[in-house]
Amino acid sequence: MPEFGRLSGSIGQIELDFVEREATPAFLMKLSIQLHLSGLSLSNTVRVLEIFGVKRARSTVHNWIHKADLQPASGKNPDHVAVDETVIQLNDEQYWLYAAVDAETNELLHTTLEPTRTTMIAQTFLAEVSEKHDVSEAVFLVDGAQSLQTACRRKGYDFRYEKHGNRNAVERVFREIKRRTICFSNCFSNASAETADDWIRSLSFAWNQLI
Numbered sequence: 174m175p176e177f178g179r180l181s182g183s184i185g186q187i188e189l190d191f192v193e194r195e196a197t198p199a200f201l202m203k204l205s206i207q208l209h210l211s212g213l214s215l216s217n218t219v220r221v222l223e224i225f226g227v228k229r230a231r232s233t234v235h236n237w238i239h240k241a242d243l244q245p246a247s248g249k250n251p252d253h254v255a256v257d258e259t260v261i262q263l264n265d266e267q268y269w270l271y272a273a274v275d276a277e278t279n280e281l282l283h284t285t286l287e288p289t290r291t292t293m294i295a296q297t298f299l300a301e302v303s304e305k306h307d308v309s310e311a312v313f314l315v316d317g318a319q320s321l322q323t324a325c326r327r328k329g330y331d332f333r334y335e336k337h338g339n340r341n342a343v344e345r346v347f348r349e350i351k352r353r354t355i356c357f358s359n360c361f362s363n364a365s366a367e368t369a370d371d372w373i374r375s376l377s378f379a380w381n382q383l384i
Contacts, residue, residue: 186382187241197227205234206241210379239371243378247305249282251275254302255314255335255343256321258290261350263369270350270373271298274343276314281346281377282306286370295324303328314343350376 215231253276273282313332325332
């Protein structure tokens with residue numbers, strides 16, 4: 174029952190303002206979006222729709238997710254923020270995923286997908302985090318990534334090196350994202366970096382609802 178309650182609450186937060194004409198009932202659109210973001214493949218998601226007598230293509234469900242523009246809620250006030258970067262494969266290219274996670278709640282605060290990693294990009298990422306959340310008093314937990322350490326220093330943030338402990342929060346998030354991109358690679362087949370970036374933000378939204 175608690176799991177169902179979280180799922181129902183998450184569905185209620187999905188807005189369908191992008192819909193103009195759509196024959197699919199709103200609840201089934203929201204359900205399919207949530208099911209896929211929670212771990213169901215696109216193929217199995219459309220099979221669930223078929224149970225309700227609705228036939229839709231996998232690309233249709235994928236487009237719903239993209240157009241819904243889901244992302245983590247802003248306005249958080251975390252005490253400790255775990256930040257990190259990791260490589261994500263997009264078609265034949267490698268991109269760098271930057272993520273900030275509330276180390277105490279495991280909530281994703283912000284993500285961005287970049288074609289490379291530099292100190293300037295790290296600074297921009299931290300600036301985006303600060304625009305969305307009150308991190309002025311937060312302690313940033315970083316590993317050996319020099320670009321993030323330098324960016325924290327230049328921004329005047331309190332930070333400390335931590336390889337394990339509370340930093341495990343961001344590592345768990347990265348493992349889940351990589352598991353999903355491997356299992357459901359059809360999400361990124363022939364996709365632009367912008368589409369992949371949107372999908373990861375949508376996944377972040379679902380992650381925060383179900384943790």
